[in-house]
Amino acid sequence: MDEQLSISRKINWRGKTLILIIGIILMAMTLRLPLTVVGPIIEFIREGLGISNVLAGFLTTIPLLAFALVSPFVPRISRTIGIELSLFISMLLLATGIALRSVGMTSLLLVGTIIIGVAISFGNVLLPSFFKLKFPFHVGLMMGIYSVAMNVSGGFGAGLSHPIANTTNWQIALAFPIIIVVIASLVWSPQLRHNDRIQATTTTASKLKLWRSPLAWAVTLAMGLQSFIFYTTGAWLPTIFVSQGMAADKAGWMVAIMLLAQLPLTFIMPVLADKLKNQRPIVIVLTLLYTIGFVGIAIGLTDYTVLWMICIGSAGGSSFSLAMMLFTLRTKTAYAAADLSGFAQSIGYLLAASGPVIFGWLYDQTGNWQLPIYAFLIVVAILFGSGWYAAGNKYVEEQ
Numbered sequence: 001m002d003e004q005l006s007i008s009r010k011i012n013w014r015g016k017t018l019i020l021i022i023g024i025i026l027m028a029m030t031l032r033l034p035l036t037v038v039g040p041i042i043e044f045i046r047e048g049l050g051i052s053n054v055l056a057g058f059l060t061t062i063p064l065l066a067f068a069l070v071s072p073f074v075p076r077i078s079r080t081i082g083i084e085l086s087l088f089i090s091m092l093l094l095a096t097g098i099a100l101r102s103v104g105m106t107s108l109l110l111v112g113t114i115i116i117g118v119a120i121s122f123g124n125v126l127l128p129s130f131f132k133l134k135f136p137f138h139v140g141l142m143m144g145i146y147s148v149a150m151n152v153s154g155g156f157g158a159g160l161s162h163p164i165a166n167t168t169n170w171q172i173a174l175a176f177p178i179i180i181v182v183i184a185s186l187v188w189s190p191q192l193r194h195n196d197r198i199q200a201t202t203t204t205a206s207k208l209k210l211w212r213s214p215l216a217w218a219v220t221l222a223m224g225l226q227s228f229i230f231y232t233t234g235a236w237l238p239t240i241f242v243s244q245g246m247a248a249d250k251a252g253w254m255v256a257i258m259l260l261a262q263l264p265l266t267f268i269m270p271v272l273a274d275k276l277k278n279q280r281p282i283v284i285v286l287t288l289l290y291t292i293g294f295v296g297i298a299i300g301l302t303d304y305t306v307l308w309m310i311c312i313g314s315a316g317g318s319s320f321s322l323a324m325m326l327f328t329l330r331t332k333t334a335y336a337a338a339d340l341s342g343f344a345q346s347i348g349y350l351l352a353a354s355g356p357v358i359f360g361w362l363y364d365q366t367g368n369w370q371l372p373i374y375a376f377l378i379v380v381a382i383l384f385g386s387g388w389y390a391a392g393n394k395y396v397e398e399q
Contacts, residue, residue: 026184032154033177037161040252044170057360060235064353066117071346074125075338082195090122091185102175129338140274147266159256213399221386224348226319232355261313269321279391289315
């Protein structure tokens, strides 16, 4: 027993464990890259297919709706066929969705985008609980590695898609993430020999009623609002910056800077959150960073756009990492973590899905981006309240 405990407390960075960690990194890269390539080239897609701004906004919203619909069922599926197999099948679905989305037809663009959302839902829900199951003493470290991989790929996707579309066409810009997906599937395939199912280990877990838990709802709101900000900024900030006089290529790289600015804190914050008794100091820091960034954009200080992007990116990295960590910090078992993750991501992404569409609608109604920019500050204020409650030292099983 002691020997097993000592082994589990230390990660062996060689052999099968190293292959597993590389597989996790590659899989994490596929969870953002297919989404962040869309925002900077949304005008190419709109003009190429002759679609409206509202439908163009739905291209970033459809995956979120898929997250909302599919996430509650992911824990059940993983308990039936196993976590590793569930994640592997999701990679095959993701490759299919990317291929269909890139054909150049409106109908296949929509179908492919739906499939992409369904596929990514599995990684979103299962990986946090997978860390609690496989690396119970290193959840913060693994969450940091996972978050950094997501944001590195997301940043490069946002920065590269516009130049690729300019040089070739928007279909190729949408298609290139499939390369990473194929590699991730191949590296992950050895894990199928260790296919685990998340099982309830206590009677408490089987009786968990998350919709009655104020803590579960606070985690859900925190999850949803940070996603609301992420997907809405990714969809519309390039357009906002172009309206302020910035070149389109540069506007795409501003989003890339925002995403890359997340990297230090996406690694540091999960490790820090894992060590803190409660995570409220993190909530205060991320709220201040968001506020500085959005106020800077709202008052039009375009000479300092890079600074605003660094602030928003740092806040985004902190809020995303904290939201992911709350699934494990506010639960006692991997079973409960998977259920909380599915619950929070289902409702949270439904909330987030409204962001790009609402902001597109606000622009259509007002003819400028000023009101939508100030709306970000309202979202940040609500995020602070929900995050403050969710960051307290308690468990959903106790409510």
